[in-house]
Structure formats: structure tokens, C-alpha cells
Amino acid sequence: MYRYRVLLFIVLFAGINVNAQWKKYHFSAPKMGSPFNIILVSDDSLKAADLAKASFALVDSLNLLFSDYDSTSELSRLNAHAGKGPQTVSPALWHILVDSKKAWQKSNGAFDITVGPLSRLWRKARKEKKFPASNMVSAKKKLVGFQHIIMDPVQKTITLPIAGMQLDLGGIAKGYAAQKVIELLHSKGVTQALADAGGDMEMSKAPEGSAGWLVGVNVPETTEELLPAKLVLQNMAVATSGDAYQFIEHNGKKYSHIVDPRTGYGISSQRNVTVIASNGSDADWLATACSILPITEAKKLVIKMRGALLITVLKNGRIRYYSTKGFASYWKQ
Secondary structure (H helix, E strand, O other): OOOEOOOEEEOOOOOOOOOOOOEEEEEEEEEOOEEEEEEEEEOOHHHHHHHHHHHHHHHHHHHHHHOOOOOOOHHHHHHHOOOOOOEEOOHHHHHHHHHHHHHHHHOOOOOOHHHHHHHHHHHHHHHHOOOOOHHHHHHHHOOOOHHHOEEEOOOOEEEOOOOOOOOOOOOOHHHHHHHHHHHHHHHOOOOOEEEEEOOEEEEOOOOOOOOOEEEEEEOOOOOOOEEEEEEEEOOEEEEEEEOOOOEEEEOOEEEEOOEOOOOOOEOOOOOEEEEEEOOHHHHHHHHHHHHHOOHHHHHHHHHHOOOEEEEEEEEOOEEEEEEOHHHHHHEOO
16 A cells, blocks of 8 residues: 655755754664655754654664564564464554544545555566466455454454455655654653654644645656655644556556555556645555545545645646645645
8 A cells, every 4th residue: 555655745944044053963773664864953962863764663673563574574474463362462563453444434445554455466467577366356356345354452452354355555664654753752851853754744833933844746647856845744643645656558548556446456547646734644544545546536535634635637738736625724824
């Protein structure tokens, strides 16, 4: 379910003033399959470096729990236990699975972490440039459906009752990690910070002298070209979804790497989705769900979640914009 992520860009230093005692420090490291950026304001460079180190260590610990690429991760062990009865899970994995269940319910199944068998099928198809046969898609689809998961809130156990079931947290894990980094920094007294998990961002209070963190949104179907306006955000999260790189073509039609768990196929509507929400987890999964849902339903879902949504579509060389009413208030004036 991993989306192409690097579609939001921090506009570093632009329009931001920090007084002489407090400086803005930027740290970056490859984490969770993409660059992970942390920007924080501190009066001590050594303290800032120590906080960044602790933050990256936290991200590493979460990746060891949530990755479906690492065969030694807790998620991979849970997937390997499918069809073999209950499995006790860590508090962090339990928490993100609870969040994932809520996302599945609120999105009417558009967001479903049990999509793992289909994700892997389409991942292989893109790599081999070979469109999967319909019977293969149907076979994998039988393994998908959050309703099959048995969650015991007392024992904190998860049961994947069907052998071959595989969970994929790619549509929520990075936003969750960004959220946890901001929570960690806040617990250490840092109130002005931004965590960018490869395009899934959460930020706290903006640096002194600025209206907010400036974030650029890319033009549909591009990776570097930005829309003219910038977003100004603080104390919230933002995530985006698109298919600038990851897709497969078949009979003249593009199928995105974002798989609709209800059909078994990659979505074929090319759009960029940007979601602003109260926390990283919600922004992350909403961006995936809103890539799958019809635009009208996507707007209703984000409004219900008290967020804001922008969908951009490139058609006949022109950009078409679809947004919720409140999104315009976040553009830089």
C-alpha cells in the first residue's frame, strides 16, 4: 500500500526568522525507505543534535515493528503466523492496528491494511513489467478484508485466521512515525519542530516570527515542479499521494501502485491528493483512502475527520483543482 511519498517539499528558511539565541537546525537520514527530515528550533546545537539522534533512534525502533520489507520485523513475524492462531503483539503495533481498524471503518474499506497480498502481487508486476492475470488477482483478493482479523483487547493478541494473509502498514506507518517524533520532541521541551517522513509531515508550533511552516505541493504527475502557492501550517500534519513514478501500463491504461482493496486492482485515476489533518497517522491514511474514493466521497470523509483536502488532476495540459471549503485558508497570502 506504500504510496509515492516525496511530493511535499519543506520550503526551508523561507520567510522564517529566528532570534540570535535560538536557531533552526535541520537533520536528515535515510529511514523507512526514504529521506527522513527533522527541523527543530533550539538554543543549543549539541542539544539539538542529541534530540535528532534520539528521534532517529525512535524511527528505527518503529520500523523494526512495522516494516513488511524486513523479514525480522514484528509485522513480518505476525504475517508469517497467519492461519496459526493468536499472536501477542507489542503496545506500539497494537496501537497502530487499532488506528488502522478505525481508518478501515471510516473509509468504508477503501483503506485496508490486509491488502498485503495484493500489494506484493502488484509490486512484482511493476518490477517485472508484466500485468497480472485476473485469476491471480482474484486469488489474492480472497485473502484481503479487515473483517477477518480477530483482535483481543484484553490479551492484546492479533489473529490472522487465513493462511497467506499479510498486513501492509505502508499507508499509515510513516505518518505515525512523524507524529511520534513530534510527540517525543515536545516531551523534551521542543515546541517548534517539523518531522518529514518522506513527504508525510507533522509539525508543532512554527518558528518565531513566522506564520507557519511553508510547504510546497508538486504539480500532478511531476516530482520536482511545484504549484505556485505554498501552504502555511503549524500544529497539524499534512500528507500527499500520487503516482509520478510507480505505476504499470496495460492496454494504454495506467494502473497505480495504490491498490483498491475492494477491486484488487491498482487505481487508474491519475490524481495528486494532499490532506491536512490533526495528526500524522490520520493525514497518512486519509491520503491513501482519498486516492481511491470518488472525489465527492473523499471530500465528505475528510470533512468528517475535520481535515482539509486538495485533489489536483492534470487534464489536457491544465491543472484542475478539487478541494474542501477550508483548504484555501492554508495557502500563503
